[in-house]
Amino acid sequence: MDHRPxxxxxxxDDVYGAYDHSYMQENGPKQNTQQPIVTGTSVIGIxxxxxxxxxxxxxxxxxxxxxxxxxKRLRPFADSSILxxxxxxxxxxxxxxxxxxxxxxxxxxxxDKPRLNAANLHRxxxxxxxxxxxxxxxxxxxxxxxxxxxxxxxxxxxxxLLGSTYSAPSLATGFGAMLAQPIMRRYVPDEESAxxxxxEEAVDxxxxxxxxxxxxxARSLDTYSLAVVTKDGxxxxxxxxxxxxxxxxxxxxxxxxxxxx
Amino acid sequence: MAAMFSQNPLMNGPNYSFSDAPKTARGEPRExxxxxxxxxxxxxxxISGADFTIMAGDTRHTSGYSINSRMSPKxxxxxxxxxxxxxxxxxxxxxxxxxxGEALRDRLDTICKIYRYRHGKPMSLNACAKRLSTILYQKxxxxxxxxxxxxxxxxxxxxxxxxxxxxxxxxxxxCRAGGAAGSLIMPFLDNQVNFKNQxxxxxxxxxxxxxxxxxxxxxxxxxxxxxxxxxxxxERHIEVGDTLQMLIITKEGIEEVFLxxxxx
Amino acid sequence: MTSIGTGYDLLNSxxxxxxxxxxxxxxxxxxxxxxxxxxxxxxxxIVLAVEKIVASKLQKxxxxxxxxxxxxxxxxxxxxxxxxxxHFVDRARDEAQSWxxxxxxxxxxxxxxSRMGGYLQxxxxxxxxxxxxxxxIVGGVDTSEETPVxxxxxxxxxxxxxxxxxxxxxxxxxxxxxxSGLYWGYYGAATGKGRQAAKAExxxxxxxxxxxxxxEAVKEAARIIYIAHKDNKDKEFELEMTWISTVDGPxxxxxxxxxxxxxxxxxxxxxxxxxxxxxxxxEKKDDDNKMED
Numbered sequence: 001m002d003h004r005p006x007x008x009x010x011x012x013d014d015v016y017g018a019y020d021h022s023y024m025q026e027n028g029p030k031q032n033t034q035q036p037i038v039t040g041t042s043v044i045g046i047x048x049x050x051x052x053x054x055x056x057x058x059x060x061x062x063x064x065x066x067x068x069x070x071x072k073r074l075r076p077f078a079d080s081s082i083l084x085x086x087x088x089x090x091x092x093x094x095x096x097x098x099x100x101x102x103x104x105x106x107x108x109x110x111x112d113k114p115r116l117n118a119a120n121l122h123r124x125x126x127x128x129x130x131x132x133x134x135x136x137x138x139x140x141x142x143x144x145x146x147x148x149x150x151x152x153x154x155x156x157x158x159x160x161l162l163g164s165t166y167s168a169p170s171l172a173t174g175f176g177a178m179l180a181q182p183i184m185r186r187y188v189p190d191e192e193s194a195x196x197x198x199x200e201e202a203v204d205x206x207x208x209x210x211x212x213x214x215x216x217x218a219r220s221l222d223t224y225s226l227a228v229v230t231k232d233g234x235x236x237x238x239x240x241x242x243x244x245x246x247x248x249x250x251x252x253x254x255x256x257x258x259x260x261x
Numbered sequence: 262m263a264a265m266f267s268q269n270p271l272m273n274g275p276n277y278s279f280s281d282a283p284k285t286a287r288g289e290p291r292e293x294x295x296x297x298x299x300x301x302x303x304x305x306x307x308i309s310g311a312d313f314t315i316m317a318g319d320t321r322h323t324s325g326y327s328i329n330s331r332m333s334p335k336x337x338x339x340x341x342x343x344x345x346x347x348x349x350x351x352x353x354x355x356x357x358x359x360x361x362g363e364a365l366r367d368r369l370d371t372i373c374k375i376y377r378y379r380h381g382k383p384m385s386l387n388a389c390a391k392r393l394s395t396i397l398y399q400k401x402x403x404x405x406x407x408x409x410x411x412x413x414x415x416x417x418x419x420x421x422x423x424x425x426x427x428x429x430x431x432x433x434x435x436c437r438a439g440g441a442a443g444s445l446i447m448p449f450l451d452n453q454v455n456f457k458n459q460x461x462x463x464x465x466x467x468x469x470x471x472x473x474x475x476x477x478x479x480x481x482x483x484x485x486x487x488x489x490x491x492x493x494x495x496e497r498h499i500e501v502g503d504t505l506q507m508l509i510i511t512k513e514g515i516e517e518v519f520l521x522x523x524x525x
Numbered sequence: 526m527t528s529i530g531t532g533y534d535l536l537n538s539x540x541x542x543x544x545x546x547x548x549x550x551x552x553x554x555x556x557x558x559x560x561x562x563x564x565x566x567x568x569x570x571i572v573l574a575v576e577k578i579v580a581s582k583l584q585k586x587x588x589x590x591x592x593x594x595x596x597x598x599x600x601x602x603x604x605x606x607x608x609x610x611x612h613f614v615d616r617a618r619d620e621a622q623s624w625x626x627x628x629x630x631x632x633x634x635x636x637x638x639s640r641m642g643g644y645l646q647x648x649x650x651x652x653x654x655x656x657x658x659x660x661x662i663v664g665g666v667d668t669s670e671e672t673p674v675x676x677x678x679x680x681x682x683x684x685x686x687x688x689x690x691x692x693x694x695x696x697x698x699x700x701x702x703x704x705s706g707l708y709w710g711y712y713g714a715a716t717g718k719g720r721q722a723a724k725a726e727x728x729x730x731x732x733x734x735x736x737x738x739x740x741e742a743v744k745e746a747a748r749i750i751y752i753a754h755k756d757n758k759d760k761e762f763e764l765e766m767t768w769i770s771t772v773d774g775p776x777x778x779x780x781x782x783x784x785x786x787x788x789x790x791x792x793x794x795x796x797x798x799x800x801x802x803x804x805x806x807x808e809k810k811d812d813d814n815k816m817e818d
Contacts, residue, residue, distance in 0.1 A: 163360035
């Protein structure tokens with residue numbers, strides 16, 4: 001046994017092999033985030049004539065393990081915008097705290113009404129994400145921001161870990177870009193059709209898309225959060241359940257696993 | 262990454278301009294790590310005329326095979342004094358990694374604005390072109406991954422186009438196509454704008470063939486060439502499509518036109 | 526103030542032989558000249574009000590706010606030297622923010638009062654500083670809900686180790702902090718020029734019994750500020766009022782200004798009572814005159 005104080009608290013050399021002291025060294029290269037750890041899957045959003053609907057399920061996965069099943073991935077800001085987070089959950093929490101601080105200091109300056117609308121918030125966050133990627137220390141998220149723009153028109157835009165931004169009548173991150181986006185685009189191929197869409201229709205489309213995501217995305221959950229943003233504020237429901245599921249299609253899937261005919 | 266800006270398809274089978282799976286120098290698959298770049302596709306085109314310049318680009322924004330947005334313009338007015346850039350005289354187009362493109366646009370725009378406030382006049386295109394080169398070269402070892410082009414009118418009022426590589430090397434040109442379908446459009450421009458390989462039929466054999474007389478193109482002619490170039494690019498390149506954005510810079514100001522392209 | 530001129534009042538860090546810190550006592554004088562501030566603690570929330578003396582007719586009405594938010598659930602009002610009050614609020618905001626950073630939860634009003642008490646007390650001990658020329662009233666509603674940690678994952682175990690503690694949490698709290706750093710919790714607090722009249726009125730409300738709602742408290746607060754202003758009639762004033770209800774109330778636990786209609790209604794009632802009092806006094810005077818006749 002090695003009784004020297006230097007060895008205290010270290011794994012035993014005779015059991016684990018020599019301890020790699022470079023782990024405790026402060027100098028040497030600093031390593032930043034190389035991959036997300038606990039993750040949230042798709043966020044989807046669609047514009048309608050008076051606002052925006054956004055949804056995301058309540059699951060946080062650890063690889064293929066469904067680790068946390070009641071994680072709220074939609075976050076209102078100043079009761080006038082909504083943010084949907086996919087990607088790393090700890091980075092989401094970091095952003096959440098950052099935004100709490102921001103909204104408080106904003107409220108000091110302008111207590112009566114929020115100064116930052118969804119468009120301002122989206123620009124702020126995309127700059128934040130772009131700055132972090134430029135430091136090679138990214139926040140591993142893909143966000144959707146919903147709300148109203150400077151003219152009071154519905155606003156929906158995405159920002160990702162590279163600082164890329166884009167806006168469209170319907171948006172989806174991750175798997176949703178493959179599975180939900182084609183469904184939503186059938187209803188809102190362009191801005192004109194989004195201007196005609198009612199709130200009820202938008203909510204139904206999003207619910208349908210969430211169902212398809214649950215059918216096919218293995219890292220998804222049937223409990224989800226859904227938010228509607230209009231000029232009257234944010235209505236956020238965090239414990240929605242998928243309705244009218246039908247797995248009849250599963251019978252017709254052939255050619256996977258042990259099934260050969 | 263090398264494939265991103267290469268205008269040639271990779272040699273190992275069918276490929277697209279957005280590169281294949283990352284490999285190490287030894288050809289093994291590279292371990293997943295953070296890559297600060299991506300390619301958002303799209304194409305840009307700039308042609309200068311006698312007293313005008315046309316800057317154009319499609320408005321599609323892609324990630325791999327996905328279309329993120331059908332309306333994400335990449336041609337911007339630079340250095341105006343208002344939010345909608347009403348009084349701008351210079352136009353910048355950026356193609357490649359869109360986030361870098363927008364960061365570059367914001368940088369150049371503030372620089373032009375500061376110049377205007379300090380000197381009481383807008384920056385000349387020539388000065389702006391040089392400045393843009395410096396901005397790009399300042400990030401020589403972490404470049405803005407974009408193919409930038411600057412268009413406007415020179416000091417004599419003639420149309421002018423400057424084109425850049427990602428690290429700031431630049432040149433004034435008659436015309437240039439950039440981005441995903443740059444290599445598809447450029448030969449078409451050589452032929453239609455610079456009259457390359459156009460000869461007068463029956464004017465001789467071999468080297469005696471007489472070249473067709475080169476003329477400066479009128480604005481309607483250039484507009485037609487731009488439209489045709491993009492219709493061709495849309496047909497052959499999956500990352501190009503949706504809407505054609507055209508900015509026409511004349512001494513009267515900047516006109517902006519949006520025309521439909523195929524959405525497939 | 527018998528010891529004035531003996532030299533013991535020139536420095537903060539020196540006691541007088543009879544155990545007084547004169548600098549602190551002078552700071553209290555500064556407070557006693559300021560516009561009256563009051564705070565009311567009810568079962569369902571907090572009401573803060575201030576008699577904002579209008580220094581100049583050229584100031585924009587309803588601008589230049591005197592009641593500040595410290596955190597989303599905490600408000601502060603003060604009487605005395607306004608710049609000192611501004612610094613007090615800045616510090617309180619820093620404390621609230623650092624509490625959130627450390628504990629991922631909003632600061633309880635009691636802890637904020639304690640931190641600010643400690644802060645003000647430090648300004649009574651050094652020769653190089655002077656005490657704060659304000660008395661501050663800090664009111665907050667600590668959330669009665671299960672406090673979510675900012676951005677927490679999941680809701681944690683429902684029972685057992687690390688689980689929830691049953692019973693009522695949080696609620697409205699009100700503290701008053703004096704230049705000495707002394708602070709106590711109150712049901713009703715008043716400071717500034719009209720504090721004596723205001724305190725007398727607050728006592729009549731029997732606040733500890735918990736019988737009045739914040740809506741009633743808004744009207745009482747307006748009335749009390751109007752009464753307190755009677756000693757200061759030569760100066761114009763504006764009534765500024767904020768409130769914080771519990772989460773199930775009108776402000777949903779947030780510190781916000783009392784809505785304009787409600788404030789104007791409360792002011793109308795306060796003014797009406799004020800005038801009827803004046804009439805009574807006039808009549809009384811008339812009666813006296815008659816008797817003399």
